[in-house]
Amino acid sequence: MIEVRNLVKDYGGHLAVDHLSFTINDGQIYGFLGPNGAGKSTTMNIMTGYIGATEGDVLINGHNILEDGEEAKKCIGYLPELPPLYVDMTVEEQLQFAAELKKIPKKDRNEAVNEVMELAKLVDVKGRLIRNLSKGYRQRVGLAQAVLGFPPVIILDEPTVGLDPKQIIEIRDTIRRLGQNHTVILSSHILSEVSAVCDHIMIIDKGRLIASDTPENLERQMAGTAGMELLVKGPKEQILEILEAIPQAADVSVQESGEEGINRASFRISTEPEEKEEEEDIRETIFFAFADQRLPILSMQTTKVSLEEVFLELTGEGTAEVIETGESLETDDFKGEPAEVNFIEEEEDGEGDEES
Amino acid sequence: MTAIYRRELKAYFQSMTGYVFIAFMVLFIGIYFMAYNMMSGYPYFSYTLSGMVTIIMIGIPVLTMRSFADDRKTKTDQLLLTSPVSVAQMVLGKYFSMITVYAIPVLLSGICPLIIKLNGNANLKADYASLLAFFLLGCVYIAIGMFISSLTESQIIAAVGTFGIILLLLLWPSLVGFLPTSAIGSAAGFLILWSGLVFAVSRITSHGPLAVVLEAAGVLSIAVLYLVKKDLFERALTNVLEKIAVTDVFQNFASHYIFDAGGLVYYISIIFLLVFLTVQSIEKRRWS
Numbered sequence: 001m002i003e004v005r006n007l008v009k010d011y012g013g014h015l016a017v018d019h020l021s022f023t024i025n026d027g028q029i030y031g032f033l034g035p036n037g038a039g040k041s042t043t044m045n046i047m048t049g050y051i052g053a054t055e056g057d058v059l060i061n062g063h064n065i066l067e068d069g070e071e072a073k074k075c076i077g078y079l080p081e082l083p084p085l086y087v088d089m090t091v092e093e094q095l096q097f098a099a100e101l102k103k104i105p106k107k108d109r110n111e112a113v114n115e116v117m118e119l120a121k122l123v124d125v126k127g128r129l130i131r132n133l134s135k136g137y138r139q140r141v142g143l144a145q146a147v148l149g150f151p152p153v154i155i156l157d158e159p160t161v162g163l164d165p166k167q168i169i170e171i172r173d174t175i176r177r178l179g180q181n182h183t184v185i186l187s188s189h190i191l192s193e194v195s196a197v198c199d200h201i202m203i204i205d206k207g208r209l210i211a212s213d214t215p216e217n218l219e220r221q222m223a224g225t226a227g228m229e230l231l232v233k234g235p236k237e238q239i240l241e242i243l244e245a246i247p248q249a250a251d252v253s254v255q256e257s258g259e260e261g262i263n264r265a266s267f268r269i270s271t272e273p274e275e276k277e278e279e280e281d282i283r284e285t286i287f288f289a290f291a292d293q294r295l296p297i298l299s300m301q302t303t304k305v306s307l308e309e310v311f312l313e314l315t316g317e318g319t320a321e322v323i324e325t326g327e328s329l330e331t332d333d334f335k336g337e338p339a340e341v342n343f344i345e346e347e348e349d350g351e352g353d354e355e356s
Numbered sequence: 357m358t359a360i361y362r363r364e365l366k367a368y369f370q371s372m373t374g375y376v377f378i379a380f381m382v383l384f385i386g387i388y389f390m391a392y393n394m395m396s397g398y399p400y401f402s403y404t405l406s407g408m409v410t411i412i413m414i415g416i417p418v419l420t421m422r423s424f425a426d427d428r429k430t431k432t433d434q435l436l437l438t439s440p441v442s443v444a445q446m447v448l449g450k451y452f453s454m455i456t457v458y459a460i461p462v463l464l465s466g467i468c469p470l471i472i473k474l475n476g477n478a479n480l481k482a483d484y485a486s487l488l489a490f491f492l493l494g495c496v497y498i499a500i501g502m503f504i505s506s507l508t509e510s511q512i513i514a515a516v517g518t519f520g521i522i523l524l525l526l527l528w529p530s531l532v533g534f535l536p537t538s539a540i541g542s543a544a545g546f547l548i549l550w551s552g553l554v555f556a557v558s559r560i561t562s563h564g565p566l567a568v569v570l571e572a573a574g575v576l577s578i579a580v581l582y583l584v585k586k587d588l589f590e591r592a593l594t595n596v597l598e599k600i601a602v603t604d605v606f607q608n609f610a611s612h613y614i615f616d617a618g619g620l621v622y623y624i625s626i627i628f629l630l631v632f633l634t635v636q637s638i639e640k641r642r643w644s
Contacts, residue, residue: 050438084432086430101359
């Protein structure tokens with residue numbers, strides 16, 4: 001178990017970590033999430049004893065990293081942002097050196113090194129100088145080094161940064177496997193990564209912990225802003241009329257979809273807290289409303305609020321800015337779901353202008 | 357500690373630095389030995405070593421420059437500092453590896469007095485004692501270089517800084533000669549030194565009142581001492597500052613053939629102090 005109590009790191013007037021406290025339980029994968037410069041790396045560097053804290057304590061399985069450093073460090077395997085590798089050594093030499101530093105007994109050393117080389121798929125390159133390895137392989141050597149000797153806590157700072165998609169999947173699989181019997185803490189500014197791997201997400205911004213929950217709970221918390229999108233064959237005005245008659249549909253907008261005679265309608269589902277149970281029924285309501293007018297619905301999709309939005313909301317960039325930065329968001333890691341009704345409206349208005 | 361020691365030693369011989377250093381040292385020992393002992397027929401090998409004192413001024417910074425600066429630059433210090441190894445062990449591991457590299461040419465030169473012996477009279481005791489002093493002098497220089505390297509990220513700055521300090525130490529006896537020897541001059545010199553020290557303390561601790569108290573106490577005691585016992589200050593400044601000249605101990609061995617045991621203890625104390633300062637400088641960097 002890791003306990004972080006009231007941690008402060010002051011870089012000459014700039015608070016990189018601002019009274020941060022949390023507890024990490026055994027046997028789960030935790031994700032530190034935050035924008036660049038949020039204090040994730042600084043927190044990890046303090047937790048692993050690389051740098052000291054201005055205030056506060058970090059207890060690793062009961063050992064204070066700042067006072068009883070050697071015992072605490074034995075419990076941790078750390079992969080910093082840049083894997084700390086000596087470029088003048090071969091992969092195997094590097095891992096042997098790390099094993100020796102970690103005080104793995106001499107008789108177990110070869111076995112331990114071979115085990116992590118298998119795990120990180122490094123056997124083929126074990127005789128190569130680290131100088132000649134690509135970024136992806138270096139990252140793997142760093143990972144192998146962190147898990148060497150299988151310490152109970154493994155801390156990974158942006159483990160997938162700079163890797164190609166195949167390598168990212170491989171590293172994620174490895175992390176998931178490690179998570180089965182280790183406590184893993186990883187940091188990232190990429191949401192999909194954290195939500196794909198972690199059991200628990202901690203969102204950090206400006207050195208403070210602003211949310212800490214499972215990915216599902218975080219999404220549920222924000223569920224009030226869900227929306228819906230329809231493709232309907234029929235005239236614009238009629239669609240608008242039908243939708244405005246439905247009480248749950250707010251902020252309705254209808255645009256041409258590009259195909260002849262087909263329009264795209266989108267709206268926000270506004271649910272009063274007491275009406276929550278009826279939320280399921282809105283699809284039915286809509287279906288029958290359009291069926292009555294003999295307008296065929298070609299597709300119907302609920303736009304669930306994604307973790308991206310939770311993240312942006314919590315890190316203070318807010319909905320208003322989601323709309324503004326809508327375009328760049330979509331090119332990002334957006335899962336193809338529109339962020340919000342308003343966002344679609346604005347973007348497609350722009351397209352309409354171009355056409356006319 | 358042994359892990360770091362072995363890795364560093366290996367790195368010296370993988371990056372050529374070790375070989376180049378040893379070749380450089382052996383070459384110059386050879387040149388001086390040939391010129392002084394073989395050609396001029398001078399029977400003391402210590403004479404060659406006196407010449408080498410200026411040569412290690414160039415060699416040692418090359419050996420020590422990468423010790424901590426490089427780790428800091430490539431962030432490999434993250435591995436060392438997050439491993440269950442104390443900072444002192446890390447510093448000692450690196451220090452011993454540099455001493456080992458330095459010891460190789462020193463040991464090789466141990467043959468030279470025997471060569472002299474083969475050709476006639478030799479002063480083996482004086483020569484080997486000088487060699488010991490020469491070795492320890494080198495260890496002091498390595499400790500200086502390691503300390504400077506721990507202060508910076510740049511190997512170049514580390515090398516140039518170390519070279520500058522060793523050069524200053526070499527010139528020190530002559531520089532001290534320029535200082536005033538009169539009582540009033542000495543007293544003024546002590547005041548300046550004390551004020552500098554207090555300034556350093558106040559910068560490190562950022563504790564204003566402490567600095568004021570220290571400065572007042574220093575000024576007062578120097579003034580009182582000067583008024584009560586003026587002749588105590590005659591030549592006092594030069595006498596005190598002369599002690600810093602580390603090469604004097606070696607010269608006692610090499611030129612005066614004195615076994616200066618106190619001097620060797622002095623060398624070892626400086627080494628301890630510098631290793632301690634290196635540990636502190638790394639700790640300080642972690643906490644600031």
